[in-house]
Amino acid sequence: MPDGPVNVDDVEWTDYDHGQRAFRRKQLAPAAGGEELGASLYDVAPGKRLWLRHYHEGNEEAIFVQEGSGTLRLGPDADEHRLGPGDYVALPAGEESTHEIEAGDDGLRLLMVSTMQEPDITVYPDKDMVGLYAGAAPGGDSDERSISTYLDLHAEMAYWDEA
Template identity: 75%
Template sequence: MSDGPVNEAELDWTDHEHGDRTFRRKQLGDAAGGEQLGASLYAVPPGKRLWVRHYHEGNEEAIFVQSGTGTLRLGPDAEEHALEPGDYVALPAGEESAHEIEAGDSELRLLMVSTMDEPDITVYPDRDMVGLYAGSPPGGEKADRTLSTYLDITAEKEYWDE
């Protein structure tokens, strides 16, 4: 339960740096006591990218551009769309919402929201990989997860094999 409003200026940034995927994040939803809806503020430096292109099978996401410009690669064919302040993008669960974001010539600041349902399967089409999450959804508290793993998308085992 929230004790009232949370001001983003009072929250610390969490830095993420993985090659050209460099960004800062403030988890607003968690700080405010959100349980079924996540919200994060992201700052992506010029020319850098956010998360690896992905989509969720069980959760919906949305993007609101606060400042800066960038490129959204969307859908199974990674069709490019320009992003600018005031743009809003709905990303329902499923392959049509596969997305990746890259900042333009200045810092790109985004508010991203998502449902926080679990279990969830996240698909990474460019890496032929899936992420499986239970106990806590992607973006949720990692310590609460009972399952959190990444697998090759073709990983299979016969049901009756021992």
């Protein structure tokens, strides 16, 4: 049971810097005692991007833009949509919700919310890669995961081959 409200100013930023993908994140849900719903505040510098373009097979996400502007590349064809303050985007599980976010000239601050179901498979179509998670959902406590790995999307083995 949470102790009460958590103020965003009391949660520390975590910095991510992977070249073009650089942003700050405050994980609000765990700080407030959230278990099945994740929420993170993101601050993205002008021209920088968030996570790799992806979609989830087991979790739904949503975006709420608070400040700034940016571009959302949405769906299998990466159709471009302008983002601005007050915009809300629902991203149900599945390929139609493939997404990537890039901040505009004035940067971008947004709240992302997601279900925290596990296991989950996250698909990264531009890299032909999948992420497999069990024990804790993506965005959850990685120390609690029994599986947390990234694999080639086309890596296959025959089920019935004898060892």
